[in-house]
Amino acid sequence: MRRIVIGWTVVWLGVITGVLGAEDLSWEEISGGNHNLQAILVSPQNNKIIFVGRAGNILKSEDEGKSWRSVLAIRSGMRSINDLSADSINYNIVYAATDNGLYRSSNLGGRWERIFRGKNNLESQCRAVISSSSAIF
Numbered sequence: 001m002r003r004i005v006i007g008w009t010v011v012w013l014g015v016i017t018g019v020l021g022a023e024d025l026s027w028e029e030i031s032g033g034n035h036n037l038q039a040i041l042v043s044p045q046n047n048k049i050i051f052v053g054r055a056g057n058i059l060k061s062e063d064e065g066k067s068w069r070s071v072l073a074i075r076s077g078m079r080s081i082n083d084l085s086a087d088s089i090n091y092n093i094v095y096a097a098t099d100n101g102l103y104r105s106s107n108l109g110g111r112w113e114r115i116f117r118g119k120n121n122l123e124s125q126c127r128a129v130i131s132s133s134s135a136i137f
Contacts, residue, residue: 082099101116
């Protein structure tokens with residue numbers, strides 16, 4: 001298990017074998033065969049929008065996990081997606097902490113830019129990300 005995200009009455013559970021969703025504790029596998037997930041983010045604004053990270057890719061679903069599409073592919077050798085987070089004020093902004101730096105999308109995953117890369121491989125490894133009204137940590 002990697003992360004549990006709770007939003008209203010729906011519970012999302014990320015496990016090594018995929019993503020499970022539960023409403024009233026009736027679990028259902030919704031990851032569509034996407035396994036070895038490393039991070040999960042359910043949009044705080046719309047719980048039908050789910051992001052998952054796995055080695056080298058961030059996938060997005062806009063229909064509660066019924067279908068998935070890749071929105072970011074990391075092609076370098078260090079490809080772990082360590083954390084996904086929504087901005088604390090503007091939920092259209094999504095951050096991805098990766099072993100290849102920190103990425104940001106300002107339009108719910110439509111376009112990504114690397115905003116921190118570090119000076120070397122060790123410095124570029126971002127393990128977690130959280131934002132406040134004035135800073136990104």
